[in-house]
Amino acid sequence: MAQVYTVHPDSPQPRVVAQIRDALQSGAVMLYPTDTVYAIGCDLNSKSAVQKVRQIKQLANDKPLTFLCPSLSDIAKYAHVSDPAYRLMRRLVPGAVTFILPATKLVPKLVQNPKRKTTGIRVPDHAVAQALLEALGNPIISTSATVGVSSEDEYVPVSSTSRAELFDAFEKLVDIIVDNGQEPSHEVSTVLDLGEESVKILRQGLGWDEIAPLLEGAIAQ
Numbered sequence: 001m002a003q004v005y006t007v008h009p010d011s012p013q014p015r016v017v018a019q020i021r022d023a024l025q026s027g028a029v030m031l032y033p034t035d036t037v038y039a040i041g042c043d044l045n046s047k048s049a050v051q052k053v054r055q056i057k058q059l060a061n062d063k064p065l066t067f068l069c070p071s072l073s074d075i076a077k078y079a080h081v082s083d084p085a086y087r088l089m090r091r092l093v094p095g096a097v098t099f100i101l102p103a104t105k106l107v108p109k110l111v112q113n114p115k116r117k118t119t120g121i122r123v124p125d126h127a128v129a130q131a132l133l134e135a136l137g138n139p140i141i142s143t144s145a146t147v148g149v150s151s152e153d154e155y156v157p158v159s160s161t162s163r164a165e166l167f168d169a170f171e172k173l174v175d176i177i178v179d180n181g182q183e184p185s186h187e188v189s190t191v192l193d194l195g196e197e198s199v200k201i202l203r204q205g206l207g208w209d210e211i212a213p214l215l216e217g218a219i220a221q
Contacts, residue, residue: 009180012131021135030176035126038184044139065111066120070133085194094125096206100193
């Protein structure tokens, strides 16, 4: 049965955040809120925890996993970012945009796309997620927590899934549940592939109407 930690949505209590951090450093897997959907996550550098995340989502090892970083400068540690990509990303972070980029050696192979050697990275605009990132000091895996859906490629937003229903579904699967008292969003992030010379839109997600104008002139035809 998962340990539930209740945190303030805007000002997460440092003591509680520290307890969650300690558990993550020990290899725990958590269900936690982000600025998009509730996610299943763990310390990027905990191999056993990443494997457990894959088991929960029923993802094969050739399916890449997205992770969260606290800032744009942190992204540069884990991905090769071209100057044009950096200029675009600077306008889009923090927020609900996942960037697909060539991975550096700091990214475990277990979370990369094995063929392209790319990784998905996002900077969340969310107080709880940012507090956890700052306390942990490592990126955090972020894969959508959905009831009855086992693949990112098959994700269908379930508008009727409440926070309580998610907690019930995952309480025996994860080690930690982080509860900020707010109902989850059911909109996923926009996904942009920045690995080539121009931008490729892989998925339109939360806030697309505000994101789209910023991509004019940068989109692959």
